[in-house]
Amino acid sequence: MYRKMLLIAALSWNAAALIMLGGCDEKKADAPAAGSNTKVDDHSGHDHGHEHADGHDAARGGTVIALGEQMIGSFTATATRDEGQIVAGTDAPIDVTISPAAGSTAKVIAVRFWIGTEDGKGSVKAKADIENPAEPHRWHTHAEIPNPLPPGSRLWVEIESEKGATATGGFDLKN
Template sequence: MSLIRTFAQLSAVSLVVIAVQSGGCEQRSEPTKPATSGQAKPDDHAHDAGDGHGTSPPGSSSESHGGDAHGPTTELGDQTADGFVIKASRDGDVTPGKDAPVDVWVSGGSAKVVAVRFWIGTRDAKGSVRAKAELEKDNWHTHAEVPNPLPPDSMLWVEVESDGDKKTVVGFDLKL
């Protein structure tokens, strides 16, 4: 009987030691960060979609971003392509090596828009990162990376992908 009691006590002590060792440390591994493949960059916004963006039309004063103003809004104009009317604006300065907050409104067209991507640079996106925008209230928003160095004659390029993988691309003068 004493052998069983001793074994039970050792087992209980072992379980307590294991529990203390595994539960007493708050050390956690860092989550794996996605590689930058030239496609989309994750949105590191500190707010829910629709909060603080897209609530004013392009050309309005700067919007607040959790207390961090992006800077004055610059309306980049609108274009019509493949039945879509595409309107764009950016907030703040365009600085090589930084990002630029961009908003795009897409209306019209008979096809359903499934994705909108932005990049700053040349039409072929060489040296640029295409960023997939998120749909907010009535606009698409993301922060487009600005290449460093910024190629001459760089523009904001907007790619609208609709049903059937049809892609419409338009470019806007950055109005630097």
């Protein structure tokens, strides 16, 4: 009887150790809004497949396409993407420079991009990061392009302030 209990204890400890090790370095994505079927991908640790040279603009091996500038909530946002066709089922390297509006002290705590419709149906919201600490207002990620790409798709930028307020603006993809 004692041997069986010892065997069960040893097996249980090994199983518990495997479960704990399997959870190491797990990064949680932002949860989608209630009632939406929008996926969220924080793109943590992904490899962009290109070098990031110092003093180098948003372009990652090509010409930058300016998508425009607009007010999103209490922020001014200027969006660009790398040159190339917007092709369903691929991704698009996107950069958005975000600054508080004149006279505002608002701070950005999170930025999300997606390509598609404003409601995000069928799109993946990607959490952007500041890649270069020397450019603390420039947010970057690779936005996944839905397949099929809905007619009238745009780049959508959601900005979350330190107060928890979110605001969204859309940019023409200029494809």
